[in-house]
Every structure is written in structure tokens, then in C-alpha cells.
Amino acid sequence: MDISKYRIESDSLGEKLVPKDAYYGIQSLRGKENFQITKQKVHSEMIKAVAITKKAAALANFQAGMLSEKICNAIVQACDEIIAGKFQNQFITDMIQGGAGTSINMNANEVIANRAQELLGGQKGVYDIVHPNDHVNFGQSTNDVIPTAAKIATIKLANRLLVEMRHLHKAYLDKANEFGGIIKMGRTHLQDAVPIRLGQEFNAFASALERDIKRIEESLEDLKYLNMGATAVGTGLNANRKYIENVVKILAELTNIDFKQADDLVDATRNLDPFVWLSSALKTCAVNLSKTANDLRLMASGPKAGFNEINLPQMQPGSSIMPGKVNPVIPEVVNQIAFQVFGNDVTITKACEAGQLELNVFGPVIYANIFQSLDILRRGINTFYEKCIKGITVNKDMCIHYVERSAGIVTALAPHIGYKLASEIAKEAIKLNRSVKELVIEKKILTPEELDIILNINNLTSPGISGEELLIKKMKKQENNGVNNA
Numbered sequence: 158m159d160i161s162k163y164r165i166e167s168d169s170l171g172e173k174l175v176p177k178d179a180y181y182g183i184q185s186l187r188g189k190e191n192f193q194i195t196k197q198k199v200h201s202e203m204i205k206a207v208a209i210t211k212k213a214a215a216l217a218n219f220q221a222g223m224l225s226e227k228i229c230n231a232i233v234q235a236c237d238e239i240i241a242g243k244f245q246n247q248f249i250t251d252m253i254q255g256g257a258g259t260s261i262n263m264n265a266n267e268v269i270a271n272r273a274q275e276l277l278g279g280q281k282g283v284y285d286i287v288h289p290n291d292h293v294n295f296g297q298s299t300n301d302v303i304p305t306a307a308k309i310a311t312i313k314l315a316n317r318l319l320v321e322m323r324h325l326h327k328a329y330l331d332k333a334n335e336f337g338g339i340i341k342m343g344r345t346h347l348q349d350a351v352p353i354r355l356g357q358e359f360n361a362f363a364s365a366l367e368r369d370i371k372r373i374e375e376s377l378e379d380l381k382y383l384n385m386g387a388t389a390v391g392t393g394l395n396a397n398r399k400y401i402e403n404v405v406k407i408l409a410e411l412t413n414i415d416f417k418q419a420d421d422l423v424d425a426t427r428n429l430d431p432f433v434w435l436s437s438a439l440k441t442c443a444v445n446l447s448k449t450a451n452d453l454r455l456m457a458s459g460p461k462a463g464f465n466e467i468n469l470p471q472m473q474p475g476s477s478i479m480p481g482k483v484n485p486v487i488p489e490v491v492n493q494i495a496f497q498v499f500g501n502d503v504t505i506t507k508a509c510e511a512g513q514l515e516l517n518v519f520g521p522v523i524y525a526n527i528f529q530s531l532d533i534l535r536r537g538i539n540t541f542y543e544k545c546i547k548g549i550t551v552n553k554d555m556c557i558h559y560v561e562r563s564a565g566i567v568t569a570l571a572p573h574i575g576y577k578l579a580s581e582i583a584k585e586a587i588k589l590n591r592s593v594k595e596l597v598i599e600k601k602i603l604t605p606e607e608l609d610i611i612l613n614i615n616n617l618t619s620p621g622i623s624g625e626e627l628l629i630k631k632m633k634k635q636e637n638n639g640v641n642n643a
Contacts, residue, residue, distance in 0.1 A: 182267035188260025258303035384425035391423030470548035
């Protein structure tokens, strides 16, 4: 080891060698050494959010007279550089860690302090001008900084997700319009039911997604209440009163998000339930996406031994052994994203429940999982509409074939010929592999003209006035016959 490439830093536990050029310090290094867990560093949006939080704190402390203008300006410039994307490689701790995020907070404090030292002509690691705790972290605690930063990062990531969700929503509606006139067989229990329009199915996909968008938007509102100023347990110990009054207002201005200070800082410090609500909304969204992916895979199954009603874009060869096989890989990956989000929701739920007394120390695993859910849903939804939904085409002849050969359309005849006779016709049609219409005409149960009205394909998927008129006439005839017989 070349000792000349290192500096010596000390803390309450002793001394350590820190790389001379590093902006991080001894506590960051301890955090890195202690938590080799996921081998994944802190999310870049979380790093920027911590820097935004530190910038707001410096400005609020300056306004309260707790920081000099010189030190405040140096801290603000260091934070701005981090927000702009610099020094990402100086954040060295694992996202999942003990200490409720203390290592993340101290990593930020040290990087900001050392950069501020540098800007003011000082030497990294000396902290004689700007100190990580005494200046950068003044009036703060990990227990208000890290949850606040996590909320900032979460809202920003969620807003990116919502952009992609709205794109997918439009793609569904475009397909609903394109396929509005395509009649196909509806199925319940994976058995023939009654006809439906393919456009109606895509419109239903859009309706479910619209609810998901609203749920996520609503859940974000609770994340806008921050506990900055709470310090360790919500009592605001060591924070200046003017600082406490202003810090969240400054954060709102810096982020252009309507953040508010929580009415009860003790509650906001010990409880992380807003993340559970958002996670539940993400899980629900994943459920609907996975259900849609399942439906598309079934409708596209085949091409010769499945439904073969729609064609999904062919993205890659599907088998290393079966030539010519192409699989529905995009819906399949959407299913797998959903499974991951389900698991993340369980982790978030358990971690939020497991907090004790004045602090939930399991914030890091909550934030790691919520960030992953937001990221993979965003990327997955973009992949879904770009590489699947937009390119779906329909096999119209196959859709009509299923409708015309299915016994399911006998349901439309039940009001006219009775449930029992309709059931007998359905069974016979299936047994003889003949159409319902052929059998009804052959048995002279209804006239071809009546069947043309009742079984009109367009009327089968929406209330058909012609069929209703026939039924009303029949009922009036029966009533008149009953009066005459009496």
C-alpha cells in the first residue's frame, strides 16, 4: 500500500485511512465496509434528493443566523454540483444498510463538506472550515433528512412512471378505436360465452389503467408531508425555531413540489405508512398490467393450435430447438415485472409495520424497494406499449369464425325460444359440430328473417332494438292469446 495516496481521518471509534482524493470520509468508508449487501449503490435520484435537502437546510440555517454566508454559499454550490450529477461515484454505501440511513446521510455530509472545504481553499479531510456534522448537518438528523429525501426521490420517480402510464393509456385507446368494429368471441371460465368487440376489450384495458393512474396520483399526496425540522424523534431538538419554520418552504421552492411540513412531526418521524399506500397502488397497477398481458398471450396463442385472434409483434426467435417458433416475450416480461412488484410490496409492508417506538429503522429497505418498483414499472410499461401494444394486429377472419361456429350465441335466442330449448340447441350444435343458426332454421323454431335480426353480429355486442322489438311483439301475442282463450 502506498501510504502517500491516503489521508488519515478519525471518528469516535478510531482512525482509518481514506483515499487522499476522495470526497467521502471515514464514516462513509465504515458504511461501505459494513454493508456489502446488494452491491448496489444508492439510487442516483436519492443522492440528488439528499443534496436538495441539504441545500434547503443550509439556506434555512443561514436565514436563521446559524450559518455564515460564506459557509452557506459553499455548501449550496457543493449541493448544486451533486444535483447536476457530479460526484455520483463518491457515494459509496449500499442502499440497504443498518442505521436507518445514517451511512447515506453521513456520506452526503462528508462529500458536501469536503467539496465546500475545497471551494473555500481548505484541504479535504481536515474539516476546519466546513464540518460534516457541525455545518452540513446542522439542525438535522438522519431521521428527518433521509425520509424527506426519499419522499422527494419517490415523487420524482413516480411522476416519470405516470408519464409512461399515460402513453400506454393512449395506446390502448388507439387500439380500441382501431378494433372497434372487430367482433370476436367473449369467454368466461376459458369457455365460449357471448360475442364482444375487440375494441371493447382494449377499452377495458384503458379503463383499468386509468384507475391505476388516479390511485398513484392520490397516494403521492401523503408523501408531500415532510418531517424536516423534527431532528431525532420529532421534537426538533437542536434545530432553530426559524429554521424549522422555513426549511420545508424552501424545499418546496427548490423542487417545485407543494411540500408541506407535517402537522405532527413525531408521527411523521415514526410512521412511514405513505410508502405503503403508494406501494399498494403500484401493486394494484402491476396486477392489472399482468392480467392484460395474460389476456394478450391467450388471444395471440397459436398460431395453429391456439386462439390466433391477434398477432403480437415478433421481437425475437422463440426457441433454441424449435425452428420458426416465436414467443410473446414482451407480455411475458410484463408478467415478471408484476411478480417483482408484488414481492416488493410485501417487503415494504413488513418493513413499515416493523418500526418501533420513535423511529422506523427499516427505511433503507423500504426506499430500495419502492425505487425498484417505480423504475421497473416505468421501463416495463414503456417496453409494453412501444414493442407490443402499438404493433398488435387482428386476424379478423378467425375472430368471426369463432363467433359463427360457437354455441355461445344461443344465449341471444333464450329470451325468444326459452332457456330449455336454447340449451338443447347448444348441446346439439356442439355434438354435431354445426352452427346454432343452421339447427334453428332446420327445426323451424324461428324464421331466417327473425334469426337475421336476433343474431345480427353488431347487435350482439350492444343493446339491439330490433331484437327487443321482436321479443315485445311475441310477448304481446302471447298476452292476446291468453285473453282470447279465457
